[in-house]
Amino acid sequence: MLVDTHTHLYPWSLDGVQTVGELLKTAGQKNLSGVCITDHYDFDSVTADGRHWTFDPAEYRKMNEPFRKRPSKLAKGEAPGLLVGIEIGFLRHRVPEIHELARRKEFDQVILSLHEYRGIDPVVDTKNLFDDPLPVVYGRLLGEMADAMAEFPEAAICGHYDFFSRYAPVARPKMCYDHAPEAFDRLFSVLIAGSQSLEINTGTVAYLHERFGYSLEDSMPDPAILKRYLQMGGRILTLASDGHNTADDCRYFKETLDFLKAQGVKELYWMEERSWYSASPF
Ligand SMILES: [Zn+2]
Ligand SMILES: [Zn+2]
Numbered sequence: 001m002l003v004d005t006h007t008h009l010y011p012w013s014l015d016g017v018q019t020v021g022e023l024l025k026t027a028g029q030k031n032l033s034g035v036c037i038t039d040h041y042d043f044d045s046v047t048a049d050g051r052h053w054t055f056d057p058a059e060y061r062k063m064n065e066p067f068r069k070r071p072s073k074l075a076k077g078e079a080p081g082l083l084v085g086i087e088i089g090f091l092r093h094r095v096p097e098i099h100e101l102a103r104r105k106e107f108d109q110v111i112l113s114l115h116e117y118r119g120i121d122p123v124v125d126t127k128n129l130f131d132d133p134l135p136v137v138y139g140r141l142l143g144e145m146a147d148a149m150a151e152f153p154e155a156a157i158c159g160h161y162d163f164f165s166r167y168a169p170v171a172r173p174k175m176c177y178d179h180a181p182e183a184f185d186r187l188f189s190v191l192i193a194g195s196q197s198l199e200i201n202t203g204t205v206a207y208l209h210e211r212f213g214y215s216l217e218d219s220m221p222d223p224a225i226l227k228r229y230l231q232m233g234g235r236i237l238t239l240a241s242d243g244h245n246t247a248d249d250c251r252y253f254k255e256t257l258d259f260l261k262a263q264g265v266k267e268l269y270w271m272e273e274r275s276w277y278s279a280s281p282f
Helices: 021-031 058-066 092-102 134-151 163-167 181-193 203-209 223-231 252-263
Strands: 003-007 034-041 080-091 109-113 198-199 237-240 268-272 275-279
Touching: 003 080, 003 109, 003 237, 021 034, 021 058, 034 109, 034 252, 034 268, 058 080, 080 092, 080 268, 092 109, 109 268, 134 163, 134 181, 163 203, 181 198, 181 223, 181 237, 198 203, 203 237, 237 252, 252 268
Parallel strands: 003 034, 034 080, 080 109, 198 237, 237 268
Antiparallel strands: 268 275
8 A cells, every 4th residue: 555645736735736636546547545635834925926825724624525535444446545634834933823733633644844944945045045065054954854843743744854955056965864964863863752754755856866867766865864764763654746736646656665665664654534554565
């Protein structure tokens, strides 16, 4: 069994292009057991034409309820299940509101992500974000993520730990364990203590391979990161396409599964009604 734990839809995510029907159809073609929709909720983010990166959780659940089906309850050969989640952008000055949102009963699962660092958006301002050498910047970002995950035990998944590497203004931005071993260790300790997941996001794989020219093999997460996480006792790993359209759903899943298997990963996880489930996807 395999569940993609991180996907986006139109119109709930402003950058989502696919409908829930299209996502489920693609998931079926790729033989997934299910997908979790995790649309963007970023407090304070507003587009130039005044649209907010937020939505009403009750409405979201209600509209997607007809499609919701727990992967663990599927009969053999049945079409993929659907779970309802959310991807919340962490902001230090929004902690109370994020707690309120992340604890809402509508969500099977909550992803907490860092989409900006203390007011700096990597998409528009790489200069101020990457004003120090990569190891310093990556250490800072991992520290921020560890703080965020410790603050929000109700968030099950640490979204794309390597998100900022997609925007680093260098030729070889891939985030490696040796960039910031202490910061990685601290993040892993927090995740392990809180039964939270280290997300493997194939969106970053795509960025490294397609935009930075890494070979597909080199675009995979640094094996040292997986090795250390497992060595410290980390077991919970989720696989995420972060697909916003049908072309990106399940992107590089086959190659990433081969890679994870080679690193000694035995099972992948997903969440239903706030409880972890796991199965071998191999
Ligand atoms: Zn994200
Ligand atoms: Zn996302």
